[in-house]
Amino acid sequence: VVPVAPGPRVLEWHTVVVREDRIHEVLPTSDGRRRYPDATRVDLRGQALIPGLVNAHTHAAMSLLRGLADDMPLMEWLQTRIWPAEARFVSDQFVADGTAVAALEMVLGGITTFNDMYFFPQGAIRSAVATGIRIQSGLTYVATPTPYARSEDEYIERGLDAVAAWQGTPLVSFAWAPHSTYAASTESWDRLPQLLEAHPFPLHTHVQETLDEVDRAVAQDGLTPLARIHRAGLLRSPFAGAHGVHLRDGDLDLLAGSGASIVHCPSSNLKLASGIAPVVAMLTSGVNVAIGTDGAASNNRLDMWQEMRAAALLAKAQTGDAAALSAHQALTMATLGGARALGQEALIGSIEVGKAADLVSVDLSGVAAQPTYHPISHLVYVAGREDVTNVWVAGRPVVVDRRCTTVDTNEVLARCDDWREQIWSGRPD
């Protein structure tokens, strides 16, 4: 058992006792057999049991646009490929079907919670609930009209409809998710404190992803996007700011002083040539850092194992220090760091008594994992999502022996294929 907190411990030959949806006790396996003779036992020898991974930034429905266009500069990619496809195809059903395939990919890869930001949140919530994965659904808005809403007021209204319909549903929570300081209007950011009074949800936004974004903001009023958000009184905890690649003097202090989190998305930042976020400097300053995949259109995998490894390796090359960002730190960012960014650290992110039984078992008995001296090192530098065998969310087994038990995989794939045909035949030249 690798509980992640407190500290880099490995509890060999231990058992996690689950009662209903919670972790009831963690104890040596021999004691477990004696104390709970009637419990249903799942034998996981040769495996590591870790807390469920938290994908702290994604746009799940964009899985339907995975690989539609790659190897293009960010703005050209968005303007000529992604936005036209979204304008034409995005609907409640698109989001439900896209999120279904994303949720299946995520849960099979050991992700038990995702922090989502996309249009038609009710479509995403339906599919997440059907899959049995935890969703923090972003109430998204941008200043430009889309098939989802014509104005920021309408975006917000439709977001609140989702809250009214789903609040209180197990595994479902909400965040305010203005897209970014450049895509949502200043007026809508200024309105947010008022919305927070009625609905005190965490915040989720994109922040300082590209150099151009920061340069433009600073040219406008001398403030970085983080400084603007701070000025509006909205840099706080929980706040999940995706990317944070380009930080200026003062940004780190604002983050550290406010308790706001940055969600590191290394693969997306590499693929779109945005840069490499200064994660070690953030951690040194006391900033909480989570990990996210971003959407499958810009990654193209919803694979937290790849992100953990990329985070650890990039940090070492970036700082010239092989001791930077240890395996334990990478695993912590992908679990407890994500839980903190979502304001859910009391519920998820580590294997501790009283927390939700969001658990993932990882097979370390294969050839490529031999010999195993340090399981935590193997989890980050050796293991991959193909090694995930069993996944529980709130105590419910959603993956058993590498198969999802909650949804019909063939049905999810068939709907995905229908969309592929539609989108491919309707793609811009």
Ligand SMILES: [Zn+2]
């Ligand atoms: Zn994003």
